[in-house]
Amino acid sequence: MxxxxxxxxxxxxxxxxxxxxxxxxxxxxxxxxxxxxxxxxxxxxxxxxxxxxxxxxxxxxxxxxxxxxxxxxxxxxDLFSEPVEVCSIEDFLAYAIVVKDPPQFKSIELRDEAIRFFARGAMILRYLNGEVIFPEDNRPLKETLPEIAEDLEKLPLEDGDLIVITWAENRIDAVKSAIHVALVLKGEQIPVxxxxxxx
The missing domain is CATH 1.10.10.10 (Winged helix-like DNA-binding domain superfamily/Winged helix DNA-binding domain)
Structure with missing residues (x-):
């Protein structure tokens, strides 16, 4: 595509x-x-x-x-949530999206996709055993970014969910880059x- x-x-x-x-x-x-x-x-x-x-x-x-x-x-x-605003990152507006039952992925490739789609940056996280973690090393998000970890508690997270956070110069670029990453993962399942x- x-x-x-x-x-x-x-x-x-x-x-x-x-x-x-x-x-x-x-x-x-x-x-x-x-x-x-x-x-x-x-x-x-x-x-x-x-x-x-x-x-x-x-x-x-x-x-x-x-x-x-x-x-x-x-x-x-059923595939992914609507983007939800979370606390700002590097003074940019940030949005999180929850991807249900994600396929195999490489965090770096998903970050690159977000940046290619007008994000200034992106974070790829997993929800496992009741905690939001960085998938590369299983480090809990709350250890480095407690405010964002607290914000994510508002989301309806289930074990295994992927969380994409993107930030950008303006709201719509942050929102659309988060959706873009969700589409990279689940696009084939979007209603025809x-x-x-x-x-």
Missing amino acids: DWKRGAYPEFEIEDILVTLFLLKTPKGRKQISEELNLGEGTIRTLLKKLAALNLIKSQQKGHSLSEKGFKVVEAIL EIRKLEE
């Missing part, structure tokens, strides 16, 4: 997922455009494609998920209609 920004389409699968997460509550096009830092024309195209798949409905108060859209979001959330939208 080619993740590079091309002239067309003007949005990525990461933008689609952020939009679906946003539309759990009604939002106007302008609001979505600001959240994703994409032009209103691009958002119009994206929303049109989601509507054509019956994933969203449009009303006076804005766009929101349809019943089918909620089911698709539930299917995505979402994957088709990117073609």
